[in-house]
Amino acid sequence: MTTTTGPHPTRRLILLGAASVALIGLGNLPFAARPASAAANDKYPEEAFKQKSEADAIKALYGRTAEPSDKVKLDAPEIAENGGVVPVSVTTTLDKVTSISFFVAENPYALAASYRIADGTIPGVANRLKMAKTTKLVAIVEADGKLYSATKEVKVTVGGCGG
């Protein structure tokens, strides 16, 4: 599986590329239901969500790297029985937080969710993510223009990406 290098790699092609091994022998693929473009909400970080590795996704989303910080508290289970639903939350004591993002390193696409935090909103979020297998989970908090991260290893016994 190589990266698509055509002029306009659509999301569909990339998804097909990712799944092509599993699809050999299946003729009629659902080409018709092509996902609508995200042009309507131009702030959606389409490129970052397409990156496979966590480092590339962080680069595409923020354009720089994060430093680990004990002021970012990442809460996730040590062992997740169901990789389809893993409760994950982040809190931080940092000031001037503008965004919080979650990256699941071993997922087909590393970036899981990115939250924009407004002024006056408490810098913290709880959500539920899918994890394909045992993985490193990275939370990044953007505060005062700098990036801070926290990392945790989550053991997954049943994957959440249809494996």
Place this chain on the structure above:
Amino acid sequence: MASSIRVRATSNGDITEVQTLIQHPMDTGLVKDSKGELIPAHFIQELKFECNGKDVFVANWGTAVSKDPYVKFSFKGAKKGDELKISWTDNKGASDTTTAKIA
């Protein structure tokens, strides 16, 4: 149609805590159905919370957010009775909006 969004927004003086549960398949586009055909990706891309004319919290989601997504956060600057507007848009262009009174 009943709204796909369920919200509980509670104020304890200064801080409003918001819990949201949305009904959505959040298909990754990597999973096959029982006939072996790929289920196309179908997931919420943006979820927005607006209170008193201001975006207090915006979520950008990829396919790795669990089915029937749940999200919880808190914010300052609202009081009991204020309205919180919640709206989402998915990758197929579908959307839903609801408003909740802060209790």
